[in-house]
Amino acid sequence: MANFLLDNKDLQYYLDHELLKKIVTLKENNFKDAENDESAPVNYDDALEGYNKVMEIIGEICANTLAPNAEGVDAEGPQVVDDHVVYASGTQENHDMMKQAGLYGLSLPREYGGMNMPLAHFSMASELIGRADAGFSNIYGLQDCAETINEFASEEQKQEYLPRVSKGETCAMDLTEPDAGSDLQAVQLKAHYDEEKGTWILNGVKRFITNGDADISLVLARSEEGTHDGRGLSLFVYDRKHMAVKVRRIEHKFGIIGSPTCELVFTDAPAELVGSRKLGLIRYVMGLMNAARLGIGAQSVGIAEVSYREGLQYAKERKQFGKAIIEFPAVYELLSNMKARICASRAMLYETANNVDMYKTYFHVSKKRKLTPEERAEMKYHTKIADAYTPLLKMMSSEYANSVAYDSLQIHGGSGFMMDYPIQRHVRDARITNIYEGTTQLQVVAAIKGIAAGTYEEKMKEYEGIKCLAMNKPLLERLTNMRKQYEEMVSYVTELDNANEFLDFHARRLAEMAGHIIFAHLMLRRSNTSKVEGDSEEYHTLTNIYLNDGEAKNNGYASYIKSVNVADLDMFRDIKLDK
Ligand SMILES: Cc1cc2nc3c(=O)[nH]c(=O)nc-3n(C[C@H](O)[C@H](O)[C@H](O)COP(=O)(O)OP(=O)(O)OC[C@H]3O[C@@H](n4cnc5c(N)ncnc54)[C@H](O)[C@@H]3O)c2cc1C
Missing domain, CATH: 2.40.110.10 (Butyryl-CoA Dehydrogenase, subunit A, domain 2)
Structure with missing residues (x-):
């Protein structure tokens, strides 16, 4: 039976690795909960086995119900009847099926009817659903509102609302x-x-x-x-x-x-x-939107994945000039870059999810017992990284979802423009990802803090220290040079008097430069450390492909930053199309 989890071996790595082990151990109270609760896992392996079963069920429902329903949902859409929403029939079927299978409340604590699963798994569910039906991934993903209730509401409110979310209320x-x-x-x-x-x-x-x-x-x-x-x-x-x-x-x-x-x-x-x-906006909505931005990151990876698969299949089947179009460098180059971008966004998605989970888990632990000074420091560190990585993830993955869907439609030629092929739907679905939950421009505004405070540089240097396989050393050297170039550009832009407007002007370029380097480091780290068979070689190649593109873009941005100085801003400010 078709399954969106099992047909994608790239996901395996994110279901079991070091940081996840720490998160699960903390969430499961060092597995002591199992003494009084038979639904709690007895150790890490037991926990993973349980999570994987849940993910497999989601993968199966995505492939066999959600994805086949998506075209009908797109044609039918929801309606307003007597001042209330009636979902498209396929959406209602999707929701009922997820509800009956008990797949809501994945990351909520067991005491509120949830499954206490890591955020990485909730994000993976959102990715799988995003691949099957991007519209439905919103309805499912919005249960992350419950995370905000769990964090900030009173115990009475948690008792009232969280079990209802776990039962499938939206x-x-x-x-x-x-x-x-x-x-x-x-x-x-x-x-x-x-x-x-x-x-x-x-x-x-x-x-x-x-x-x-x-x-x-x-x-x-x-x-x-x-x-x-x-x-x-x-x-x-x-x-x-x-x-x-x-x-x-x-x-x-x-x-x-x-x-x-x-x-x-x-x-x-x-x-x-x-x-x-x-504190509504200042504290709670900031937390709520960060969770939702992670969700859009997952949705974006899902849309990019399905778009890539459509493009790949078409390129293998379509013949021109006597051969399959995938044989043409112009086509396989597009496809390989699409794949590298998806793997890069995915690496950032799960890295961000784990950082968010680390600080949130410590936050919840701190309500039950006093954190040690080391734990408090760790919580602070992961909060900082989550705050810096979330806008970078949202910005880059949503822009990549758009570019991958766009390129996939291009590979389809004229057929891609026809409503008969699903790629037009993915192009349309992708287009909102860089607008809602804060446009790309607003993600850049959020990323400026990470640029100015040196958080991204700090992480780049940390990744440079990871033990490197011999085959990856030349890639690491290139990444180190890219970091130096990035540092030079940040200094150039920020060290001027009255630099604020100049920084805002170049911020997107700086954020993307940081993104290319960090995303590539995450892929390289996977190549260096993965225990999944074949990963080291595959990720060596994927990093190389991603780096070629990222390095060229960073060089272009560096050249642009150097060529537009503060005095030039007047030119951009003053030019008006109606003049
Ligand atoms: C399909 C859809 C679903 C949505 N779902 C929800 C939802 O569930 N809940 C909810 O509350 N909202 C939702 N929204 C709203 C969404 O979050 C906003 O549309 C989005 O934040 C942008 O706001 P706006 O449309 O008013 O655009 P504006 O804020 O008017 O922005 C217009 C343009 O100006 C740019 N801009 C604005 N300010 C700045 C700045 N400081 N620096 C640089 N550029 C700037 C923007 O990037 C954009 O290009 C949804 C929107 C859509 C389209």
Whole structure:
């Protein structure tokens, strides 16, 4: 039987390695939980065996239900009926099947009905689902709202909402409004506390809300009257049972059509405050969006994977000039670069997931016992890396999903432009990945911190210290030179007086330069350390292919940075098309 996990040997490595072992041991309380709970694993191997079974079931459902349903979902789409969302029939079938198979609540603690699995596994589920049906991966992936509830809500709220998520109730994240997109500080939806009713009440409009009619919604609202910035915003949980939110419309979209994007009207909607007032945007939504960005990273890898597979199959079958088109250098070059980018994004996806998991797990452990000074330092370190890696992952993997889908359509020639082939759907689905959950430009804004603080350089140097196989030494040398070039460019851009605008101008180039180096290091590390058969050689080659492209791009960026100086910014600022 077809299976999206088992047909992809690239995934194996991420299901078992050193950092994961540490995460699982921490999550499982050194496997002491098994003494009182027979569903808890007795050791690391037992845990992995259990996780792998779950992943195999997801891989099977993806290949045999979700993927075959995707075309019908794309054609049918969801509808608004009596102010509420009705999913496309295929989406409903997908959701029911995942629910019946008990596949919600993967990473939630067992005490709330979850499976206590690592974030890497939840991310892999999102990747597999993204490959099968990108629209559905939003509906499934939004359960990461429950992670925010688990982190910041009261015990009473956790008892109420988390078991429901584990049973398959759906979630939504209601942040965006017509005048508050990238700039969430401008959110206006009003929250006031009604003394008589003893509850918070929400009034206003939200727009572009994925799965807006979900059972459980996290809503960002202005709780502090007279405020105008992020410090006046709080986070609320709204329960659909109140029936006080109407879906005014579902957007007519270019892609991810199965995922309902809703305009919502809140009318005296009762809601509960999550955590403390005024920390809604500053603390909780930042955490929520970071989790969602990891999810879009996974979705992007999934879309890139399916696009690559479509392109590969077509290139093997299509014959021109008497041979399969895959024989032409112009085609196999495209395909090999597509594959290298996917493997690079995947390496970054699971590295980021593990860093996020490390600090989150320590955060939860710290609620139960005092952390040792070493553990506290480790938590701080992984928080820093997760914050630096998340925007880099989101930016690069979503741009790669677009480029891989685009190139795959190109390989299909004229057929790719026809609705008969699925690649047009993947191109459409990919297009949103670098827009929502913060556009690529906003990921760059987030990455500037990692650039200016030297976090990326620190990691590059750390990776340079990993024991290197003889065949990989020339690649490591190139990466070391690329790091030196990156350092030189960062200094050049940041060491000027009034450098802020100059840094913003070149930030995307610097972020991509860092991305090429870090992604390549992760691939090289896999080549150097993997115990999976054949990985060392394959990843040596993939790193080489990825590096050729990344090195050329970095050289181009370095040349551009040197050629556009501060005085030139006037030229860019002043040029107007209507002049
Ligand atoms: C299909 C879909 C699903 C969505 N789902 C959700 C959801 O579930 N929940 C939710 O809350 N929101 C959701 N959104 C909203 C989404 O997150 C926003 O659309 C996105 O953050 C961009 O905001 P905007 O559309 O208002 O664009 P704008 O913020 O107006 O941006 C327009 C352009 O300006 C650029 N720009 C803006 N500010 C800066 C800056 N400081 N520096 C550089 N460039 C900048 C942007 O990069 C972009 O190119 C969804 C959107 C879509 C299309």
